[in-house]
Amino acid sequence: MSNKTIIEVEDLTMAYSDQPVLWDNDVSIVENSKTAIIGPNGAGKSTFLKGILGLLPTLSGSAHFMGKAYKEVQAEIAYIPQSSEVNWDFPTTALDVVLMGRYVHLGWIKRPSQKDKKIAEQALAQIGMSEFKNRQISQLSGGQKQRVFIARAIAQDANIYIMDEPLAGVDKNTESIIMDFLNESQKQGKTSVVVHHDLNTLAEYFDHLVIINKRIVAQGKMTKVLTQENLENANMNGDYGLDVSV
């Protein structure tokens, strides 16, 4: 793993109406890393991701991906929103959702081709969802829904994965499938940035860490950043009953 920075965030400040959510955040994400973002509730983790992707307005600051603005490289970045933000009653099938991962590569009017369909089916197979490909999305379980999202990201064939709590509320099986996917992606040279909530699996699953609580509390290699002191500085002590023995 190199130490090259792939995502560079400078001075990011964001607010909801007049309530500041994020102050002056400078973050560097290392290329080919598996970076976790942690922080207490309301620390602005999701807001941070949306801010760097231009999904929410920022007051100041900038984010660069591979040295470029997000718009120039959006096809290479796969974002997985929290599953609660999606209209699950929409009439569509699992395969159809995965196909949406190909849209960013298609021009106006163009429909997905047979090749796109094949890519989508392979993506579903990779996360063990082939048998559900024609299943109505509202009839999928929480873990299956999350896996469909992962498959959509796979189908997008991106270089950077940005995920908002993909492991929240999923079954053990889904959790290990998603982690296998992240590990495999890392072997292929890809980078992932993941909002994570479970401190017990943190050091096992990820190699880099950003601790955020409106401001950046600490960032860097997991072994260096995951300390009792940093967690206390982020007001994360005790809440999780965590035994930090890294």
Next chain:
Amino acid sequence: MEIMDLMYLFNLFTASKIIDIGSFQLAFLSLDMDILSSYVFMVVCAGTMILAAAAGAIGTISVLKGQSLIGDAIGHSAYPGVVIAFMIGMALDPLKLFIGAIISGAIAFALIQLISRHSKLNLDATLAIILSSFFGLGMVLKSYIQGHEAFAHVSQGGLKNYIFGQAAYIKNADVYLILAVAIPSILIFIIFYKEFKVFIFDETYAKSIGIKSNFMYALMLVITMGLIATGLKVVGAILISSFLIVPAITAMQWAQQFNRVILIASLTGMFSAFLGTYISSIYPGMSTGPSIILVMSLIAFLSMLIGPRGILAKYFRRRKFINDKSNV
């Protein structure tokens, strides 16, 4: 063998009798060719069917986006625009009234957006206040010019039609207007089909791949408003939103894929328009617009009951689930 053959013939005979009795009882469904081939009926039918097909398809967007009532608010809010356009133009020119409806509907929509962005009011409260104030304004203006001498020399009778609709008076010019709006609307929907799909299903992801929400909302507004403004004369300000909403509800009970939902909504809209127009032609005194909506709603209710995604299907699935569980 002969006896069997005889029995077979006898059965055929009785069966055909039953069909005979059935068709006699359902006489009004055996279509009257004289009406079907009359020119007036064909014009009205063409107008309502094209409108209903387009509105059915486009209506799926706002219904699935959870914003069906915005169409209702715009429909009502378009009315004062019709009256003002009449006051300015001193005539019931469909095109001018259409433009008036569009402008007034657009102002209402802008106000809805403004209020929901800058106040803590819920969307339904905002819609209610805009809908009633605009429609109220339309009614006040209409009664004002009714007694006013400046307008005494022009016929205003047609203005009332824009409240309740008067499909029976659809003329060729109206059909052309409907076509001129319906075809571009459908084309826009086809061109941006996949963008609409991601936008409705997962707006955040859509944004992340470069599909701008504001642009999609604007597109949705333009095509919805065009159809509403055209539909005013056919079904009226009060009921026009049903053309957008009801077929979508029907379709959602049957289909599991977006493209099929659109197709079914469009087809049931068209079928309802045909049957509604026909019913209102054979029973004098029944207005066309409301008849169409009654047919549409009846289909929607039946679908909600017996459709594969409807109430009964859900009930049986749940019972099966509970039975399976208790058997384990």
